[in-house]
Amino acid sequence: MRTAYKVLAYLIALEVMIQAAAISYGVFGITKWVEDGATLDKAVMEDESTSFTGLGGLILHGLNGTMIIPLLALVFLILAFFARVPGGAKWAGFVLLAVVVQVFLGIFSHELAGLGILHGLNALILFGLAVTAGMRAGRQDTVTMGATHEREMV
16 A cells, blocks of 8 residues: 555656646647737637647646546545555645645636746645655655564564
8 A cells, every 4th residue: 555655646746747748838839829820819719629739738737637636636645544654644635735726726827817826836836745745655665674674684
């Protein structure tokens, strides 16, 4: 269970990296599309036939951020109670809290663009929390393996 905990922690960190790459791809795609002469307005955004390089990045960012990462964070918290990682549930709780904040910032940034700054900053916090949780579980593995090795030598 400890290994599953560690894998989920690092998977969440990887998902944050995927999110950054996806949104970058999407924004640079929109920029190129507009520079090539297209016009972006609400009607174009609501038109399902609109397509440009990078659109997939925007779609991936939205789906991943509102569905996949929250599901992973919830599973991570549940698993934390069984993984026997010291402080594991606390760190998984921090990760889930950061995900909840991230989702709300992402949604409300469409109404108040200034929140986008906090959305980006919170993504870095989420990444750090997930990596820290994974490292703490990995450190516990090392400590446990060392203690087991010492017992075997005695």
